Amino acid sequence: DAKTTQPPSMDCAEGRAANLPCNHSTISGNEYVYWYRQIHSQGPQYIIHGLKNNETNEMASLIITEDRKSSTLILPHATLRDTAVYYCIVLQYGNKLVFGAGTILRVKS
Amino acid sequence: DAGVIQSPRHEVTEMGQEVTLRCKPISGHNSLFWYRQTMMRGLELLIYFNNNVPIDDSGMPEDRFSAKMPNASFSTLKIQPSEPRDSAVYFCASRSGSRETQYFGPGTRLLVL
Numbered sequence: 001d002a003k004t005t006q007p008p009s010m011d012c013a014e015g016r017a018a019n020l021p022c023n024h025s026t027i028s029g030n031e032y033v034y035w036y037r038q039i040h041s042q043g044p045q046y047i048i049h050g051l052k053n054n055e056t057n058e059m060a061s062l063i064i065t066e067d068r069k070s071s072t073l074i075l076p077h078a079t080l081r082d083t084a085v086y087y088c089i090v091l092q093y094g095n096k097l098v099f100g101a102g103t104i105l106r107v108k109s
Numbered sequence: 110d111a112g113v114i115q116s117p118r119h120e121v122t123e124m125g126q127e128v129t130l131r132c133k134p135i136s137g138h139n140s141l142f143w144y145r146q147t148m149m150r151g152l153e154l155l156i157y158f159n160n161n162v163p164i165d166d167s168g169m170p171e172d173r174f175s176a177k178m179p180n181a182s183f184s185t186l187k188i189q190p191s192e193p194r195d196s197a198v199y200f201c202a203s204r205s206g207s208r209e210t211q212y213f214g215p216g217t218r219l220l221v222l
Contacts, residue, residue, distance in 0.1 A: 034210075043113075043200050043213030044152070094207030096165065097142075099152040 004088045009104040012082075018075040020103050022088030025069040031092050033064060035073045036099075037084040044087065044099070047073065078107045111135075113214035115201050121220045127189040130217045133182055134203030142202040142211060143176055143186050152200075158184065191221045 005023040012018040024033065034049040048055055048062045050071075055062045061074040075082055087102040114133040122128055134141050142157040156166040161178045169176070173192070178184040188195055198218050202211040 038152075041216075043202070043216050044211075045213070046210040049210070096154050096157065097211060098154070101151060 004090055004100060006086075006088050006100065006103045008101065009106065011106050011108060012075075012078045014080060014107055014109045015077055018078040018082065018105055018107065020073040020075075020086050020088075020105065021070065022073070023070045024088070024090045027068050027090050031090050033062065033068075033071050034089045034091065034097070035060070035062065036087045036089065036097075037082075038087070038102070039081075039084040047086075078105075080107050080109060083107045113201055113203050113212055115199075115214040115217050117217060118215065119218045119220075121222065122191055123222050124192055125190045126221075127187065128191045128195075128219060128221070130186040130188075130199050130201075130219070132184045132186070132201030132214060134184070134201070135205075135212055136182070138203035138205045138212075139181070140204040140207075140211075141178060141184050142204070143184070144200040144202065144213075145197045146200065146216075147197045155186070188219075191219075193221045195219065196221050 032049050032051050035047040036044045037047055038044045048057055048060050050062045050064055064071045083106055085102040085104050087099050089097055116131045140159050143155040144152055145155055146152045155168040156176045157164055158178045174188055176186045198216045200213050200216045202213040204211045
Protein backbone atom coordinates (compact mmCIF):
# COMPACT_ATOMS: atom_id res chain seq x y z
CA ASP A 1 0.00 0.00 0.00
CA ALA A 2 1.15 3.54 -0.77
CA LYS A 3 2.64 5.71 1.94
CA THR A 4 0.97 8.97 2.99
CA THR A 5 2.34 12.26 4.30
CA GLN A 6 0.32 14.53 6.57
CA PRO A 7 1.22 17.66 8.54
CA PRO A 8 1.71 16.82 12.21
CA SER A 9 -0.76 19.41 13.47
CA MET A 10 -3.23 22.09 12.42
CA ASP A 11 -5.43 24.64 14.13
CA CYS A 12 -8.89 25.71 13.05
CA ALA A 13 -11.34 28.25 14.40
CA GLU A 14 -14.68 26.92 15.54
CA GLY A 15 -17.33 27.30 12.86
CA ARG A 16 -14.81 27.57 10.06
CA ALA A 17 -13.94 24.91 7.52
CA ALA A 18 -11.06 22.62 8.42
CA ASN A 19 -9.02 21.51 5.42
CA LEU A 20 -6.68 18.61 6.14
CA PRO A 21 -4.19 17.76 3.39
CA CYS A 22 -2.65 14.40 2.58
CA ASN A 23 0.03 13.52 0.04
CA HIS A 24 0.09 10.05 -1.50
CA SER A 25 2.28 10.43 -4.56
CA THR A 26 2.89 6.68 -4.99
CA ILE A 27 -0.77 5.69 -4.98
CA SER A 28 -1.69 3.04 -7.53
CA GLY A 29 -4.82 2.80 -9.64
CA ASN A 30 -6.72 0.36 -7.44
CA GLU A 31 -5.92 2.00 -4.11
CA TYR A 32 -8.50 3.98 -2.20
CA VAL A 33 -7.97 6.97 0.06
CA TYR A 34 -9.50 6.45 3.51
CA TRP A 35 -9.86 8.90 6.37
CA TYR A 36 -10.31 7.93 9.98
CA ARG A 37 -10.14 10.05 13.09
CA GLN A 38 -9.46 9.30 16.72
CA ILE A 39 -10.90 11.49 19.41
CA HIS A 40 -8.99 11.37 22.66
CA SER A 41 -9.39 8.07 24.55
CA GLN A 42 -11.72 6.59 21.92
CA GLY A 43 -11.31 4.06 19.14
CA PRO A 44 -10.69 5.30 15.59
CA GLN A 45 -13.80 6.34 13.69
CA TYR A 46 -14.34 6.01 9.95
CA ILE A 47 -15.02 9.31 8.19
CA ILE A 48 -15.01 8.84 4.42
CA HIS A 49 -13.20 7.18 1.55
CA GLY A 50 -12.86 7.57 -2.21
CA LEU A 51 -11.10 6.31 -5.31
CA LYS A 52 -10.88 9.21 -7.75
CA ASN A 53 -14.12 11.16 -7.56
CA ASN A 54 -14.84 13.67 -4.86
CA GLU A 55 -17.03 12.29 -2.11
CA THR A 56 -19.32 13.84 0.46
CA ASN A 57 -21.21 12.43 3.40
CA GLU A 58 -22.79 13.78 6.55
CA MET A 59 -19.43 14.17 8.24
CA ALA A 60 -17.09 15.54 5.62
CA SER A 61 -16.06 15.99 2.02
CA LEU A 62 -13.09 14.36 0.33
CA ILE A 63 -11.41 16.13 -2.57
CA ILE A 64 -8.96 14.02 -4.58
CA THR A 65 -6.74 15.70 -7.17
CA GLU A 66 -7.03 14.58 -10.77
CA ASP A 67 -3.62 12.85 -10.67
CA ARG A 68 -4.66 11.25 -7.33
CA LYS A 69 -1.35 12.16 -5.73
CA SER A 70 -2.96 14.20 -2.99
CA SER A 71 -6.28 14.74 -1.29
CA THR A 72 -7.97 17.06 1.18
CA LEU A 73 -10.46 16.21 3.87
CA ILE A 74 -12.88 19.06 4.52
CA LEU A 75 -14.90 19.46 7.68
CA PRO A 76 -17.25 22.25 6.58
CA HIS A 77 -18.09 23.76 9.97
CA ALA A 78 -15.62 22.54 12.55
CA THR A 79 -16.76 22.27 16.17
CA LEU A 80 -14.79 21.71 19.35
CA ARG A 81 -15.82 18.06 19.21
CA ASP A 82 -13.91 17.68 15.94
CA THR A 83 -10.63 18.06 17.83
CA ALA A 84 -8.91 14.74 17.13
CA VAL A 85 -6.10 12.98 15.30
CA TYR A 86 -6.99 12.52 11.63
CA TYR A 87 -5.46 9.64 9.70
CA CYS A 88 -5.17 9.47 5.91
CA ILE A 89 -4.66 5.88 4.74
CA VAL A 90 -4.21 4.50 1.25
CA LEU A 91 -5.02 0.87 0.61
CA GLN A 92 -6.65 -1.67 -1.66
CA TYR A 93 -9.98 -3.16 -0.71
CA GLY A 94 -9.45 -6.03 1.67
CA ASN A 95 -5.98 -4.96 2.73
CA LYS A 96 -4.94 -4.02 6.22
CA LEU A 97 -5.33 -0.51 7.59
CA VAL A 98 -1.88 0.89 8.38
CA PHE A 99 -2.06 3.96 10.59
CA GLY A 100 0.64 6.61 10.42
CA ALA A 101 1.10 9.49 12.85
CA GLY A 102 -1.82 11.46 11.42
CA THR A 103 -2.63 15.16 11.85
CA ILE A 104 -3.64 16.54 15.21
CA LEU A 105 -6.48 18.98 14.51
CA ARG A 106 -7.18 21.47 17.26
CA VAL A 107 -10.43 23.37 16.92
CA LYS A 108 -10.37 26.54 18.97
CA SER A 109 -13.19 28.78 20.12
CA ASP B 110 -26.69 -1.64 17.08
CA ALA B 111 -24.42 -1.92 20.11
CA GLY B 112 -21.22 -1.54 18.16
CA VAL B 113 -18.05 -3.46 18.94
CA ILE B 114 -17.94 -4.41 22.61
CA GLN B 115 -14.70 -4.86 24.50
CA SER B 116 -14.06 -5.99 28.03
CA PRO B 117 -12.65 -5.13 30.40
CA ARG B 118 -12.34 -1.43 29.68
CA HIS B 119 -9.45 -1.11 32.13
CA GLU B 120 -7.08 -3.74 33.44
CA VAL B 121 -4.27 -3.36 35.94
CA THR B 122 -2.14 -6.40 36.59
CA GLU B 123 1.27 -7.38 37.82
CA MET B 124 4.12 -8.57 35.68
CA GLY B 125 3.95 -12.29 35.05
CA GLN B 126 0.18 -12.55 35.29
CA GLU B 127 -2.04 -13.78 32.49
CA VAL B 128 -4.25 -11.18 30.85
CA THR B 129 -7.28 -11.94 28.69
CA LEU B 130 -8.95 -9.26 26.62
CA ARG B 131 -12.35 -9.91 25.09
CA CYS B 132 -14.16 -8.63 22.03
CA LYS B 133 -17.65 -9.03 20.64
CA PRO B 134 -17.83 -7.83 17.02
CA ILE B 135 -20.84 -6.23 15.42
CA SER B 136 -23.40 -8.89 14.54
CA GLY B 137 -23.06 -10.00 10.93
CA HIS B 138 -19.48 -8.83 10.55
CA ASN B 139 -17.14 -11.55 9.32
CA SER B 140 -13.74 -9.94 9.88
CA LEU B 141 -12.21 -9.07 13.24
CA PHE B 142 -9.04 -7.13 13.96
CA TRP B 143 -6.91 -6.64 17.09
CA TYR B 144 -4.79 -3.48 17.36
CA ARG B 145 -2.43 -2.11 19.99
CA GLN B 146 -1.75 1.58 20.54
CA THR B 147 1.19 3.09 22.42
CA MET B 148 2.74 6.52 22.41
CA MET B 149 5.98 5.16 21.00
CA ARG B 150 4.65 2.95 18.22
CA GLY B 151 1.23 4.40 17.46
CA LEU B 152 -1.60 2.16 16.32
CA GLU B 153 -0.43 -1.28 15.17
CA LEU B 154 -2.37 -4.22 13.78
CA LEU B 155 -1.65 -7.38 15.75
CA ILE B 156 -3.82 -9.99 14.04
CA TYR B 157 -6.98 -10.32 12.02
CA PHE B 158 -9.54 -13.03 11.36
CA ASN B 159 -11.82 -13.71 8.41
CA ASN B 160 -14.76 -16.02 9.14
CA ASN B 161 -13.15 -16.96 12.47
CA VAL B 162 -9.89 -18.04 10.81
CA PRO B 163 -6.65 -16.16 11.56
CA ILE B 164 -5.42 -14.66 8.30
CA ASP B 165 -2.46 -12.53 9.29
CA ASP B 166 -0.73 -12.64 12.66
CA SER B 167 2.50 -11.01 11.54
CA GLY B 168 1.93 -8.16 13.97
CA MET B 169 1.78 -10.33 17.05
CA PRO B 170 4.87 -9.28 18.99
CA GLU B 171 5.95 -12.64 20.37
CA ASP B 172 4.83 -16.01 21.62
CA ARG B 173 3.46 -14.50 24.79
CA PHE B 174 0.58 -13.17 22.72
CA SER B 175 -2.17 -15.41 21.38
CA ALA B 176 -5.59 -14.74 19.88
CA LYS B 177 -8.58 -16.94 19.27
CA MET B 178 -11.97 -16.60 17.65
CA PRO B 179 -14.04 -19.65 18.62
CA ASN B 180 -17.16 -18.30 16.93
CA ALA B 181 -18.42 -15.35 14.92
CA SER B 182 -19.45 -13.37 17.98
CA PHE B 183 -16.44 -13.63 20.27
CA SER B 184 -12.68 -13.25 20.25
CA THR B 185 -9.96 -13.17 22.89
CA LEU B 186 -6.46 -11.77 22.99
CA LYS B 187 -4.32 -13.37 25.67
CA ILE B 188 -0.96 -12.27 27.05
CA GLN B 189 0.89 -14.83 29.15
CA PRO B 190 3.05 -13.89 30.94
CA SER B 191 2.45 -10.16 30.83
CA GLU B 192 5.29 -7.63 30.99
CA PRO B 193 5.34 -3.89 31.71
CA ARG B 194 6.09 -3.15 28.04
CA ASP B 195 2.72 -4.66 27.15
CA SER B 196 1.03 -1.65 28.74
CA ALA B 197 -1.06 -0.08 25.99
CA VAL B 198 -4.58 0.44 24.73
CA TYR B 199 -5.85 -2.60 22.85
CA PHE B 200 -8.57 -2.06 20.26
CA CYS B 201 -10.78 -4.55 18.54
CA ALA B 202 -12.46 -3.74 15.23
CA SER B 203 -14.84 -5.58 12.93
CA ARG B 204 -15.86 -5.36 9.29
CA SER B 205 -18.63 -6.96 7.25
CA GLY B 206 -16.75 -7.53 4.00
CA SER B 207 -13.52 -6.67 2.25
CA ARG B 208 -15.08 -3.54 0.77
CA GLU B 209 -16.51 -2.31 4.02
CA THR B 210 -15.03 -0.03 6.62
CA GLN B 211 -13.79 -1.14 10.00
CA TYR B 212 -15.67 -0.23 13.16
CA PHE B 213 -13.61 0.05 16.31
CA GLY B 214 -14.48 -0.71 19.89
CA PRO B 215 -13.75 1.61 22.81
CA GLY B 216 -10.53 -0.18 23.69
CA THR B 217 -9.07 -1.87 26.76
CA ARG B 218 -6.50 0.13 28.70
CA LEU B 219 -3.94 -2.31 30.07
CA LEU B 220 -1.37 -1.41 32.68
CA VAL B 221 1.17 -4.03 33.67
CA LEU B 222 3.09 -3.13 36.83
